[in-house]
Amino acid sequence: MTFRPTDTLHTIRDFLFSKTNREFLIFLLFLLLSGIFWLMMTFNETYEKEIVLPVRYDNVPQSAVLTSGESDSIHVNISDKGFSLFAFIYxxxxxxxxxxxxxxxxxxxxxxxxAIDLQHMIEQLLPTSAKITSLKTEKLVFYYNNGEKKKVPVRWRGHLKTDPHYFIAKTLIEPDSVTIFASREKLDSIHYVYTRELNYSDIHDTLIVTSELQRMQGVKIVPNRVKINIQTDVLTEETIDSIPVVGINMPKGKVLRTFPSRVSVKIVTGMKNYKAIMPSDILVVADYEQFKDETSDKCTLQVKKVPEGVSRATLNVKQVDYLIEEQ
Known part of the structure; x- marks a missing residue:
């Protein structure tokens, strides 16, 4: 069978111009025309719309630093015909x-x-047929300084809750400090800046989030966002053995001997952290000032120092026999 384009054209023509299809095409044409007419009537009506106009500062001296205002914007309500308003906005x-x-x-x-100056500036941007119905700004205030700055640490703000079998082992903020520009009075009163509110629950794996820093009036923060790395670990309860007992606040020329001289400490920490802990990382002491006037032949021990990431530390014995020797 030989394919001929003319046969296809005849088939399409017969299909389109059959009586039924011709009536359907006429219906579509009138539907299109009515839609265009409705659209023209709709866009010819007057509408009111709130728009946001960004602000840009010109002729800023090189010695001046805008500490706020670089992201300012003006909210204004304008009214105009639909076509004109649509064309302006988009x-x-x-x-x-x-x-x-x-x-x-x-x-x-x-x-x-x-506000009167702002209104005049806005009118120059609008189409001639547009009118300002309301300006939601009494006046625009901006701040600047002559380059005064200082570096301050960043602190995160919010609530973090882990899965019951996990705990937060470490929180890293990058960068951990930022530069702020402000008036000398503000610089002296600001000692750190906060992140936005961060609330997360059921954390069981490393969580990395990017957060903007909390804005302060008249203060420019560089950079204005940080990356927060929240590292979790599996909770485990383990025992660290052979930790030496150290006497503190001993009189000159005297040495404390305890029996036993080494003890064990039970700790709660993360599995990763536990593998790196050595007995020398934990300090167990007997304070001479606390037992020098006691009549008992036993002294009380206490855990004075534990590594970072240890949530609880418990001694296997709280009191031991002791002897004070002359050196």
Whole structure:
């Protein structure tokens, strides 16, 4: 059988221009026309819309650092015909309010742009047919300094809850400190910055999150976000043996001997952490100041130091016999 394009064209023509299909095509045409008419009527009505206009500061001296305001924006309600409003909102042109820094900056590190000036700037950006119905800003305030800065540590804020069989072994913040720019008074009062609120539950594996730092008025933070690495470990209860007992606060020329001289300590920690712990990492002491006036021949022991990551440490014996020797 030979394929001929003319046969296909005849088939398509007969299908499209049959009586039933011709009526259906006419219906589609009128449906399209009515849709276009409805769309034109709809977009010809007046609408009100809230828009957000970003702010940009021009003519900023090289010696000045904006400590807030670089991310400022103005919320304004405008009304206009649908077509014009749609074209303005979705156009690719930059609708940015340009503010002359030198005109509005004051010597005390604060600048203020009155609402009447903001309204005039916004009107220059809008189509001629658009009207401002409300401006949600009484005035725009921005802050700057002349380069004063200092470095402060970062602290995370929030609540972390692990799976019952796990615990948080370590929390790393990268970077662990940031540079802040602000007035001298603010710099002196800020000792650290916080992350945004971080709340997580049922943690059983390493959790890595990126968080913005909490904003403060008149303060610029560089960088303004950090990466937080929350490392977990499986809880285990283990015993560390052969830990020497050390006498502290002993008088000059005297030495403490205990019997036994070494003890065991039961600890709760992570499995990874336990494998790295040595007896020398734990300090068990007998404080002479606590038993020098006692009549008992036993002294009380206490765990003075444990490695990082150990949540509980318990001695296998709390009191031991002792002898004080002259050196």
């Amino acid at each position: 156009s690719r042109d930059s609708h940015t309010i340009d503010i002359d820094f030198t005109k509005y900056a004051l010597p005390d590190g604060i600048g203020s742009v009155p």
